[in-house]
Amino acid sequence: MVWGAITSDDRTPLVVIDKGVKINKEVYVESILENPLKPWADGHFNGTHWVFQQDSALSHKAKMTSEWLKLNVPEFISTEEWPASSPDLNSMDFCIWSILESRICAKPHKNVESLKSSLKREWDLISEDVLRAAVDNFYKRLSLCIAAKGNTFKELD
Secondary structure, X not given: OEEOOEXXXXXXXXXXXXXXXXXXXXXXXXXXXHHHHHHHHHHHHOOOOOEEOOOOOHHHXXXXXXXXXXXXXXXXXXXXXXXXXXXXXXXXXXXXXXXXXXXXXXXXXXOHHHXXXXXXXXXXXXXXXXXXXXXXHHHHHHHHHHHOOOOOOOOOO
């Protein structure tokens, strides 16, 4: 499993979880939220307000996760507030992961370590312009989703 998060001008360190590791609430909180998210966000936002959004994966919906978020981030969108199965609204799903996938699949990898190395390198090379466009596009997509009353909507031009 691969995890990362973006803002309009930066990205967290990319996390690659080894095959076979189940992403339960403990792994999610300890291996993603506590580190790298928290130290990265503390440095990046430096006390300014920010909002954390995540999808409704089971580990994200856990009480332990919600309690950690309440104590450690200034604001977050709860999984109850965020529509389930909504990749059209997630900047990572509708933009960033496909860019990363196309770059990574452009060349063969001899082993898992080579793949991990390429993932992290390409993640770090995603430009600020791409990040900004992905975040800006979210607001357009949100308006389309609202206009469609939560139903599927056409792709943006």
